[in-house]
Every structure is written in structure tokens, then in C-alpha cells.
Amino acid sequence: MTKNPDQSPCKILIKYTLMAIAKMENCMEYPFSAIEAKWQKIWQDRKIANAPDGGDKPKYYVLSMFPYPSGVLHIGHASNYSIGDAITRLKLMEGYNAMQPMGYDSFGMPAENYAIMHNSHPRITTEEHIANMRKQFDGMGFLLDWEREVSTCRPDYYHWGQYIFKKLYEDGLVYRKKSFQNWCEECNTVLANEQVEDGRCWRCGSEVEQKELEQWYFRITDFAEELLDFSDVVEWPERVMTMQKHWIGFSEGTRIEFPLEADGTLIPVFTTRPDTIYGVTFMALPPEHPLVQKWLAEEPENHALHDFCKKVINEDKVLRGSAETTKEGIFSGRYCINPLNKHKVQIWVTNYVLMDYGTGAVMAVPAHDQRDFEFARKYDIPIKVVIQNWEQNLVAEAMQEAYIEPGIMANSEHFDGIPSEDAKSKITAWIADNAWGEATKTYRLRDWGISRQRYWGNPIPIIHCPKCGIVLVPDEDLPVLLPDNVQVGKTTSNPLLSVPEWLNVKCPQCGEDARRETDTMDTFVDSSWYYARYADPKNDKLPFDPAKAKYWLPVDQYIGGIEHACMHLLYARFIYKFMRNMGWVEGNEPFARLLTQGMVLKDGAKMSKSKGNTVDPQYIIDRFGSDTLRVYLLFASPPEKDVEWNDDALMGAFRFLNRIHRLIEGNLDAIKQGLAFEADVDKLSSEMKGLLFSSHHCTKKWLDDSLQRMQYNTAIAAIMEHLNKCVAIKNPQSLNEDELAVYAEACGIIPQLLYPFAPHLAEELWQMMSFEGLLHESGLPGYEEKYLVQDTVTYVIQINGKLRGKMEVPSDMDTESLKAEALKVDNVARSLEGAEIKKIIVVPGKMVSIAAKL
């Protein structure tokens, strides 16, 4: 074993002692710890984060998606909430009654699993985690209205989730259905379609199976059409709206019923291609189809059919949904009748038809649908061309692939010869006239399965009575409290079944023995209305007072990750529309503006414990201060982009704040003196005129970048530029009164500009310069147009688009003089020797462009 001599304890001790002395001598770091603690206390004492429910000021509701209380703040939180805090402080300065609440998405499997692992109870571990996170939030100095805190696992919150469930139920928007479900064995619960990613569980990543279960559903599909309409959002990223539109997947077509040959039972199908209906050569059903299930029951001896259905349902879990999977099927031995031409149609059970889209049955037209074509070729099912291409040369036997383009109708009785595009509506009308079907709409969106077979969630307020059936728990018995003494851990059944004293109740209607529903709600139910609870978080009569909701809602600025585009954000919009129908809220959308912030990456990947690439924000706060962390995160890139973590760039942010502190503390006398004077602009040197211009120019850019564009990186860059100009004035103590006034103004605006991004230091400097009050009530910094007009302007001169010279001219010079002056510039004149000038274009304030034949 070798020893590095530089690592000997003695050397290290000497090294660090020397460094410590050096630090004390040079005072190189501003005292961020003391400053941050000081201002956090003042903000709390003055309650500036606590927004009243009303008043003269217009309201502004800033909301960042609430976190799962993991117990520690990670960089992602710091980044996300720094954006929200910057917006909140900007809006306060702007004069709004700005409100920024915070809470915890505290139900759910991670909490349950964590408790199991630590041999504790989720209620205990969750509350511990919340206390710890609260401390860390305060350590960041965020202006959070803690009087509005909510935590979804507390009875005073989930009470109202149960209440909302009941109202949904009474409104016919809740139902129970037995069906095949996405089942995660690892999590021991079902998953909504949105929660399955590439056939895997969105949380734990294990393979999702299909399991037949009876489940509770919310009828989100009733709102499908309305959810496609985004006309009432003020500003959402196009990307999110597109993702939701695709997810909802609107499709217009025709519903047609094919009677079974045997007994006339009608099989409804949905098609977007009614023009191909005369080309139907078989019917394709999935094994889950009720008719198929019925035939299976009727024919226990039909082993081929049984085996096939079993195989498709059980074995093809992941692959079945994928387009690459080979199409397979088995002839059912039955036929149905095409109602239009009365032809007999074979019925096949296949693996490529989805039970839960459309009607769960497909009229197969192999000539004009690629999937049907492949299937027909494989099983020698006839192919019949009913739409001819423009060359009229399609022959079924010679086709290599389906012809899916429009064309001319053929083999379609009295529709022959017309363009297929026109035939769509004509055939649909013909179908409707004969009562075989009708025009209809279908959505890809499925109803929202909200049942979870887990303990740590909101109990569904339902009692199952042998006599009365499904009975809602009466309002006065709400909330159905989640019992504490539950056997958690790997159970094969629902954990709540293990608590008999909770499970067994009397039926509220007939008083007989009955049992509680043991499923709990998907945690997305909890988060689909929390933004409204913040408006009235302590209400014990209602989810919230509609009057308060009307004051605060919609959320003016919502901030969160893109990963919630098709889950949380869709569910929240759905529940909001329901609450609107109930008269609890106004308007159609819960979130007026949405900002999807990027992730903080390290080594190109999302930070995670398992990858071991995390950065602990607490360490950064302790060592450099939360102001540094905020400035770093906001400066690194525009808020919606991912940021790659960079230690060196963090130091840059720290240096920036130190430079500011040094500038103001070191020149405090000059600044204070200067604040008493007013500058006579005409007497200023060009250097000081430049500084005056910088103050106003920077403020203008800052206002535009931070308020209009929400580009905090460039707003901070503007402050840096201005700081460089201030620092360049080397001897402020020797300035005259006019110059001192300009200098003091230049330094004096910095705290306000800094406030949204580094609020602690900003307050400290503001106070240091003896300005009154706190910065959130200082108003927005202003600028004056007259100082943005400079005496001279630099014009660029181009010849045929190439830069050939520059000239400094009075800013009021007229166009003709500009042209003349430009031609006199040395390099321009030289370049134009012997050339023929064709045109001179003047762009006012910027450039003279000469088009010439050289």
C-alpha cells in the first residue's frame, strides 16, 4: 500500500489552515449565510408570503406542481421552485396580490414502499419527510404561503376527495366495470393506460400484465370533445396541447351493425372508411370480445379456439400492442352478413384488434387496409377490390400491398363509378337511411380507471351491501378514514381486506351487515383538484368556498414537468370542467399559462440515486448560499430547457454575486452621496453618459426578458453586463456631483434587478444603501426613453451584404447625408473603386447597405 505524501494529515492541516487565514484576510466571500438567515426571518415575520383572499390589488396565482415528499429537496425541486419564486417576486414588485402555495402529493406507493422498507408506518415517515422538506424550502428562501399548505394524505384533504368522488358518482361520471387491466405485479396494483410506458410500469419499470378485474372508472371520455378545445388557455406550450390532442385521438367515421348469420345478433363495428364496405371479406374480433367469450363458454370442447384466446390474452402482454407483432388468428366457424350487399362474411378471432377502441370489432377490408391485407394473405381469405386507382389497373391477386389511397368506386353496386371520397358520405347516408348504422365519432382516450389495490391512498367512499348493492357513504360519515393498523407489505390481495373492524360496516341504507370498498383512489385523483383547495385550504364544510375559488382561479402561471402532459394535466382539466358544471369554479381551464420546465441533468442523464449522479442542493446552499444556486439554475438556460449540471458554472454565479456585493459595499459612501444629487446630463463625460445609458438600457431589457419573455437567463445576463459597466468606474470617490449621481443610480438599480433571482442579497444591498422598505413593495424599476437616445449612433456599412465599414454619426442625421457619409468611409470608398452603385438602402439607426456592380 502506497501513501501519497500530499495526503498526509500534517500537510492537509497546514494547507487548510493557510487557506482559512487567507480567506479571513481577503474577505473574498460575501457573508451569504448570515444574510440569507436574516432575510428569511424578516420575510416570515412580516408574513409577506401570506396572500389575502381579496383586496385592491389584482391577484396573481403562481403554482409549481407539488412534490412527493421524499424527505429531501433535490436539485430538480430547487430548479423548478426557483422559477416559481422569481415569477412570484416579479409579480409582487409589479403590484399584484401574488400567491404561491405549496403542499405535498403524499399518498401513493413510494410512501408505502418506503415505510415497508424502514419498518415504519407511512403516516409517520411521511410527516417526518414533510417537516424536513419544509425546512429545506425555507432554507431556499422561497416565498411560500404556508398558511395554505395541503397534504393529500391528511384526512382534512382527502375528505374532500371523497366528497368529489361522490359528486362525480351522483352525476353519473363514475362506474364500475369488469375488464382486462394493466397489472403491475411488482406494485401489486393496476395502472391506467397513461401509466404504461412501452409495456412497462411508469414507476417501477417492470412488465405490465393483463388481469381481469372489476374496477372503478371516471367517465373522462364524456369530456373528450371539450378536452380537445384549448381556446380558453392563455399560453400553453404547443407541444403539450399537441400531445393531449394525440392522446385523446379524435376520429370521425361510421358505425355499422353486422347481424350474425345464425341468430341475427348485431355486431357493431366502427370504420373511418365506409367507402370500402363492399370490400369486407371477413370480420376481425379480439379474444376479449363479449361474443367470443360467449362462444368459448358455449364450446368448451373447441380446444383450438380456447388455446388461441388464452394465448393471446395471457402470453402476448407486451408485444401484443406493437405493430411489429405478426398478425395471427383463428376462424371462429361463424359468419355474419354484410347488411349492404347481404354477402356472408367469415368471422375471425385475431390478435390485432383492440377491445377498447371503437366498438372492439373490425370489418376487415384486405384490399384497402394494410393490416387486413397481411392477415388475409396469411390465411387465404379472399381480397376484393372496391376502390380502383386512377389507372384502373388494380387486380386483387397481383396486389403487393393494400391500396389505401382514394380512387373510383368499383364492385359496390349503385355506388360504382363515383370518387371514393364522395362515396364516404353517400354510403353513410345510405346506411343511416336503412337503419344499419350511423355517422359517429370515436376517441382514442379511454375512461380513467382510478381503482388501486393499495393501502396508502384515498379510500373510495363506497359500501357494498348484499341487499342494496353499491351504496355511497353518507356525507356525515365522511371522511372514510384510512385505518392505521394495516398489514402492509407483499400481500396477494388488497391490504385493506386485512382490517376487519374497518372492513365490516352496517349498510347506511338498510342497516344490515355490509363491507367497505377496499380499493383506494389513484393519486392522480388527489392532484386533479389541489390547486383549488389552496384557495380555501381550511374549509371543513366544502372542498373550498366557490367565492374564494372564483377569486383565485384559474392559476395564472403553472409550472411543472412535461412528463405530466397526458396524465396530471389532462385529469386536472377534466375535473376542473366537472367542478365548473357543479358551479364551484368559473371558466373552463384550471391553468391559464403553463411553463414546462426542463430537467437538471448530470453526465447527460437525469439525476437519480440509483445512477449515483446526484448533486445535493443542501451542500450548495451551505457552501455558496441559495442565491447562488438560484442564479446558477436560472442563468444556465431558458427555463423550459434541460440544464447540464456544471460545478464551474456554479462558481461563476457565486463570483457574480460576490462582485455585486463588493461593488456596493466597497463604494457605499460614494453611492449614498450620489443618491442625494441630480445629474446635469449635458455636463457628463462620454464614459458617464455610457453608464447612464447602461442603467436605462439594462432596465428596459430586464423588464422585457423577465416579465414578457420569461427568459431569466438573458435578464441575468443584462445585469451582468451592467455590473461590468459599473465596476469599470475605477475611482468613484473622485467623481463630481453630476457623475456621482449617475454612478449612484447605476449601482442603486441593481438590488431591484437582482431581487427575483437572488432575493436575499438584493434585500441586503437595498437596505445597505438606506432605501426604505422591502423590495417586493418597491415597485418595478423604471427607465426613461430620453436616456436611451444617444447623441451618436454607429452605423454599419455593407456592400453587397458584406461588412465593409462602420461610422459614428449624429443620431439625427438624415438619410441622404447618411448615404453620402457612408460612401466617404475609407474602406468603403476603396472597395467601391471603379464600381457601379445600383442602390443604397438605409436602415435607420443601424446600417447603410450598398448594392453595387463591382
Added chain:
RNA sequence: GCGAAAGUGGCGGAAUUGGCAGACGCGCUGGACUUAGGAUCCAGUAGGUUCACUCCUGUAGGGGUUCGAGUCCCCUCUUUCGCACCA
């Protein structure tokens, strides 16, 4: 496969309406002060060419519109994201 977004120095990024490409920061190079340095200050930093002035090239690649294109149009490539048998 379909759909969307993006591609700019060594790096993060800027250029808001077609008008000086590379602001600002990081890193790097040189210098000052130094026992030391995650300190401070000064100078430089797209590539090529030149002693220098100049000039040439340059925003994934190719074409186009324009006095002028990172920005607008067409084609190609790459990356990221979303959807993926949706009848």
C-alpha cells in the same frame, strides 16, 4: 412507420420584427498581485490568412428568395421527444 421540436465556438447559451453572428457566463491562453489560491484585477479567445492593416470562410448539408438569411421557402441528414396494429 406517423407526428412534433431542435441542430450556432472547446462548453451552457445570445441574436425579440430578415439587418454588425457568437451577447453573458464557463473553460482556456498570457500578464499583474502572490508563500499559497475554487481569490482579485488586466488583456485575449469561431476558423483560416497576414508583421500588421486587410481579406477569405463560417450558424448540420445542399439549393432558392433578398441589397442583406442563424432567422423565410424547398430538399437531405442527424438528434430529442411523443404516439405507435386506433380500424
